[in-house]
């Protein structure tokens with residue numbers, strides 16, 4: 758099934774100047790960029806986006822980190838895009854991420870872990886609508 762998923766290249770990876778290297782991995786795996794923007798999230802946006810984690814002990818650090826610099830947000834489209842993106846990213850904790858994954862290669866810590874990706878079709882739909890409401894998503 759052709760799916761869409763939301764990808765965020767986080768402030769650590771943007772600061773490292775590896776947006777292109779990460780996008781190349783997505784494209785190399787057959788995912789297409791259906792929408793993209795570089796933005797500085799407000800605290801309110803970061804808190805709303807990660808609302809599901811609001812009660813977790815790491816929530817404040819997560820929000821602090823996500824507003825620490827610009828992020829590159831994309832909609833990726835392709836066959837099995839959600840699982841494919843998660844495979845490319847590797848485990849949330851870069852210390853546990855398989856060799857050759859984005860987090861193994863570019864991330865430093867569980868907070869500064871280079872990328873976010875939607876974890877299921879339902880969350881992908883919510884996350885895409887949050888950052889790309891309306892018509893600026895291009896199926897191709």
Ligand code: CMP
Nearest residue numbers: 810815819849867868869870872873874
């Ligand atoms: P992400 O996929 O963006 O979703 C929530 C983020 O919280 C996660 O990646 C991590 O960067 C961060 N985080 C920090 N500590 C934890 C933790 N113990 N478990 C899960 N996520 C964590």
